[in-house]
Amino acid sequence: MAKLKILVAGDPLLRRVSEPVTKIDKKLQRLLKDMAETMYDAEGVGLAAPQVGINKRIVVIDVGDELGLLEMINPEITLREGSAVGPEGCLSVPDFEGEVERATHIECEFTDRTGKRLKLTADGLLAICVQHELDHLEGCS
Secondary structure, three states: OOOOOOOOOOOHHHHOOOEOOOOOOHHHHHHHHHHHHHHHHOOOOEEEHHHHOOOEOEEEEOOOOOOOOEEEEEEEEEEEEOOEEEEEEEOOEEEEEEEEEEOOEEEEEEEOOOOOEEEEEEEHHHHHHHHHHHHHHOOOO
C-alpha cells in the first residue's frame, strides 16, 4: 500500500465532476486500499478519489462505528431528510472548520469492491460524511 498526496483547495482537479467507474479490477482494489491508508494516516473519516487526483466516483469512509471501513464505488444518495447545521472539516482544507447545512438522515446506494450493489441508511456523523464525500465527486470543494 502507498499513501497518496491529498490535494488542497484551489487545485483545479477538485472542481471536476467525477466519472463513473466502469470496471472493478485489481488496480481499483489497490486504489481503495491506498485511499484508506491515506485517510487513516491523515486522521480523517472520509476521502474521495478527486482529493487524491483521481477523477472517479470512489470514496472511502470510516467514522469509527460498527460498520468500519466503507469502500463506495459509484455512490448515489437516494433520499435526504431533515436538516441541521454543524461544524465540518476537510482533508483538502487543512486546519479549517466551517458550518455546513446537511440532511440529518440519508439513504444511498453504492457498489462495493466485489461488484455487489448495496444500500446504506445513515444518520449522524455517517450521514454528514457521506454527503461531504459525495460533494467532492460533484466538484464541490
